[in-house]
Amino acid sequence: MTNERRDFIKKTSLAGIGAAIAVPSIASADSKKTFRWKMTNCYGAGAPFYSTGPGSASYFCKRVEELTDGRLRIKHYPAGELIPAMEGFDAVSKGTIEMNWGNSFFWAGKTFAAQYFTAVPFGMNFQGTNAWLQFGGGQELWDEVYKPFNVIGLAAGNTGVQMTGWFKKEIKDVKDLDGLRMRVPGLAGKVLEQLGVSVKLLPGGEIFPALERGVIDAAEFVGPFQDRRMGFQKAAKFYYTTGWGEPSNTTECLINKDAWATLPKDIQAIVKTVAAECNLMGLSWSEANNSEALEDLVKNQGVEAKTLPDSVIEKLRELTFVTYAKLTANDPLVKKVHESYFAFKAMHDDWQNKSEEVVMTKLSS
Template sequence: MKQPNQSSRRKFLRNGLSAAVAGTAIAQTACSTENEKPSAQAPYINFNDSYHWKMVTTWPPNFPILGEGCNKFAQWVKEMSGGRMEITVYGGGELVPSLEVFDAVSNGAIELGHGAAYYWAGKIPAAQFFATVPFGMNAPQMNAWLVAGGGTELWQETYAPYNLLPFPGGNTGMQMGGWFNKEINSAEDINGLKMRIPGIGGKVFSRAGGTSVLVAGGEIYTNLERGVIDATEWIGPFHDYQMGFYNVAQYYYYPGWHEPGTALELFANKDKFEGLPSDLQAILRTCSERLNLWTLSQSEVMNSLYAHKLKTEENVEFRPFPTEVLDIFRKYSEEIVNDMTAADTASKKAYTSYKKFQDQFNEYAIYNEKIYYSSFQPNI
């Protein structure tokens, strides 16, 4: 028997897949009720069509883990789509400034963005609750809320007026409390201290008597070295090591009360996303889920390795914040969040869902994680 050539085989498979997709669509339509109709009809799948999108990020080009994950996301999309969809990734400042990523995707100039929701606090105060809250949920809890607890649906509702569709796009894990050139033995030691710390955490630090200073990432080291600031937080041991902070600060404090599990975001221009064929929409969703898992996993691995490296090779002194100081930070954090939710309806709605899930999780944790770490992990 004559064997079909490569072109014929490809045509046969393509036609077969098209028929299967069409059959599935007919079956789904036949089984749908009036209340289950999709919100938007995806275009017909044409396997000859190709799509070239751009992604802009808030991270420097090829930034370890965070920017690296965006590059991997683009690679996964290309592989899963058989080359039909290609995404070019631009670091902050390469195509648009880092803090203009939101607007560039919102107005449709760019198709995709990646960053952290608290960067848009000035535009959408409620966005901060989809990133992190001082003394809030850790990474597994954030993922549970966003993926299965209704958080993403609420997030999408919050971004809808801006024509954006957000998805969980990674997590840094629990961060460190920061690098200090002064010992923190009591709440009084915060008075007059200048620290680079943004977001809600920065407001808490200022209310506790310090001064929150906004400093670009590339300027932190020099400012800390010259005494322009007395302390800084960044991310965790891996990224902090890359920045060389151990050369200019004496004490490394923990825990990262201000960012216990910072969620990152991938967001698409909603109109352009809905204009894609259904299979490419599914591929983007699936790759965002993979990115979410990869980023957290990579962060946990590298932070544990570099925490050991900082202690054993650089002789960094890891110090816990005194309980008195953490209590003060917690008190002011609650006050600030209450002020936010009282002043903004969207913030109240987001935080009500967030806090309800956190309380539910904490109630359950006393039967497993809390007792496990306190009783069965002697080295923790």
């Protein structure tokens, strides 16, 4: 097992390096050519982190223009401005639009494998996710999953740990979830349904009024900074911070492969590097903003920030893995992605338990 793992790291590391440090292109006719691209977004105008602010789609486009000295100009269209919010994947796949900004798990209806490149319930945090993507075979699997769609996905941001969500009443036991009406999309919703939660799929703007008027009893969104902007603290006081559903959440920059092939090598390298810069910058911005926002919510706005009871966590874990077993059973590629992800996680957990976890539990004040 250990030797296999070592080989695995070696092979994928070398593959990664080879791809990344390809010999610079010799200046060609192409190097003077300019490109005008369009990027759509799953998120609307003014959404911090996703459409505005450091590391966001608008930052990415400005930065690519700056690094290419204007040779690649990407016009950014927040959701709804050119096409509806969730039509970016098909538009990029067809090539009517060159790029889309969002999260790969929005495309889980096309293949459940897309889940693993955004957020994995009971999965890895930022460190583990990026180590897997870059040096554990994750990016190669992402390429394989997206090949039939003629697109490439790049990691271009990370919110860090997302919260379980806002609850009007305290959760003391698994039974307290039974009958709860909760806004919670995706895989976390599928798991919670098995505990009797009535899952409501509401767009961002409709969550606060629904929570305030009692149409729903609980809501999951992102983290302290984004959640505070929505005003959830005025409608629910119990904030469960246990990030079981999204221990990290990767932003996706989606690119049409034919359009990609027309770019000179130096511009391709710039696009990839700016995506990496946005990945780190987005995480750092989230960490700084969430730190400030959580302190404010707890100290000034009467919010109780709590972890879920262990009994609830254990039940969620059990049901999550039952759900994975069903969703991976009939698709060999999904199974392959799942197994690669969790094999890497097992190895990384052992290291992390002895490094980052010790820093947090024994060294922090």
